[in-house]
Amino acid sequence: MDNLISNYNRLFLFIFVVLVLIVSFFLIKPFITPILIAFVLSYTFYPLYTKSERIIKNKSLRAFVLLFLITLVVSAVSLLILNMLINESVVLYRSIDNTDLGEISNFVSSVVGENINLDFYYRDTVNIVLGMVIKSLSDLALTLPQKAVNLFIMFFIMYYLFKEGEDLIERFKESLPLRKDHSDAIMSNLNEVMYATIYGIIVTSVIQGLVGTLGLFVFRVDNPIVWGIIMTIAAMFPYFGAALVWLPIALIKIANADMFNGIGLLVYGAIVVSLIDNIIRPKIISNKIRVHPIIVLLGIFGGIQLFGFVGLILGPVLLGLLVAVIDIYNYEIKRA
Numbered sequence: 001m002d003n004l005i006s007n008y009n010r011l012f013l014f015i016f017v018v019l020v021l022i023v024s025f026f027l028i029k030p031f032i033t034p035i036l037i038a039f040v041l042s043y044t045f046y047p048l049y050t051k052s053e054r055i056i057k058n059k060s061l062r063a064f065v066l067l068f069l070i071t072l073v074v075s076a077v078s079l080l081i082l083n084m085l086i087n088e089s090v091v092l093y094r095s096i097d098n099t100d101l102g103e104i105s106n107f108v109s110s111v112v113g114e115n116i117n118l119d120f121y122y123r124d125t126v127n128i129v130l131g132m133v134i135k136s137l138s139d140l141a142l143t144l145p146q147k148a149v150n151l152f153i154m155f156f157i158m159y160y161l162f163k164e165g166e167d168l169i170e171r172f173k174e175s176l177p178l179r180k181d182h183s184d185a186i187m188s189n190l191n192e193v194m195y196a197t198i199y200g201i202i203v204t205s206v207i208q209g210l211v212g213t214l215g216l217f218v219f220r221v222d223n224p225i226v227w228g229i230i231m232t233i234a235a236m237f238p239y240f241g242a243a244l245v246w247l248p249i250a251l252i253k254i255a256n257a258d259m260f261n262g263i264g265l266l267v268y269g270a271i272v273v274s275l276i277d278n279i280i281r282p283k284i285i286s287n288k289i290r291v292h293p294i295i296v297l298l299g300i301f302g303g304i305q306l307f308g309f310v311g312l313i314l315g316p317v318l319l320g321l322l323v324a325v326i327d328i329y330n331y332e333i334k335r336a
Contacts, residue, residue, distance in 0.1 A: 034154035036310045041154075042161035043194055045070060049162045063162035067155055081230055182328050186321065193320030196288030197313045204281040205235035208242050208273055215268045219261040221249055235277065237309060242273050285316055295319050 028035065049066050056062040161168070173183045209232025216224035231245040240247075246269035253262030282296040296316050303315015 031150065031153050033308060033310060034150040035157060036307060036314060038154045038157035038161065040194075040310055040313050041070070042158050042165065044198055046162065046165060059163045063159050066162060067159060071155070077233060081233065185328060186324050189320060189324035190317060192288070193317045194313065196285045197316045199288060200281050200285035201236055201312065203284055204277060205232050207280060208232065208235040208276050211276060212242050212246055212269070212273045215246065215265060215273065216249070219250075219253070219265040219268070220258075221253075221261075221265070231273075241277060243269060246273060295323070 045066065049062060052062055052066065056065060169187065173180075173187055209228050212231040212235075213224055213228030216227055221227060227245055227249070231242045234240075234244045235242040237244075246265055250262050250265040250269060253259075253265065256262075278297070282293040282300065285296045286293040296319070299315035299317075299319040300312060301315070303311030303313070303318070305311065307314050
């Protein structure tokens with residue numbers, strides 16, 4: 001009878017814990033992205049936090065100062081890039097607005113044998129693109145309050161991760177229903193994959209920046225070094241990445257009738273610069289953690305689809321964790 005009651009208690013406790021976990025997930029679901037970004041950034045800058053102990057002994061003050069410096073640097077770099085991109089966008093718009101496709105239209109019409117007004121289709125396409133850009137900016141303005149809340153949550157979590165990170169990791173390891181050697185192996189694997197992924201992102205971005213700068217020199221772009229540095233920073237972000245720099249410049253050159261350099265930079269950027277990201281990054285990460293490049297590549301693209309920008313790191317980390325769990329399972333099976 002006592003065993004039956006005990007089993008019912010365990011079953012009730014299990015169901016209760018599952019229900020609480022489900023409710024908790026839906027509770028924090030709107031803030032998943034800032035939470036994950038906070039963990040990634042805290043891991044990235046934690047060595048700086050520990051090394052700064054020589055200067056600032058107080059943990060709370062040290063965490064606050066580091067967060068302030070991170071915010072300052074990121075804001076300054078973001079404003080610099082945004083300002084340069086806005087200036088280039090204005091130049092691109094003016095170049096496009098002044099473009100006359102009359103001669104090309106006449107040539108195409110003579111070849112086809114029908115009167116084709118390319119200028120009309122060209123300006124219609126430009127208006128559609130401008131409409132999409134304006135709508136995106138409007139949507140961004142409407143979501144600013146939510147983004148401000150997300151930013152606050154992110155920095156709040158980072159503050160405590162800096163201050164209490166080591167203690168939180170130890171408590172997490174103790175809460176895992178695993179043997180100590182297994183929990184240590186999983187945490188060690190997570191650390192290796194995180195380090196390898198961040199290392200791969202930085203190294204790949206630097207390579208993209210160098211290769212992209214070479215293309216800017218070849219195709220006669222003004223201030224190639226400055227734009228190359230900005231390209232290196234932009235290459236760290238998924239989706240457009242380095243294309244945020246070379247694509248508008250190439251379009252400006254084409255709009256200004258500099259066809260050779262414009263089309264050349266367009267092809268060079270699309271084939272050479274962009275492909276580096278998808279080929280070199282998985283190879284660098286896989287060499288660091290001894291996992292097949294296919295798994296890393298799937299982790300990168302799957303992570304971006306599932307988590308957005310932060311999935312660039314979390315995707316490979318989760319697949320690396322899966323490999324670690326499978327290794328532990330196989331080890332236990334062989335021991336049994």
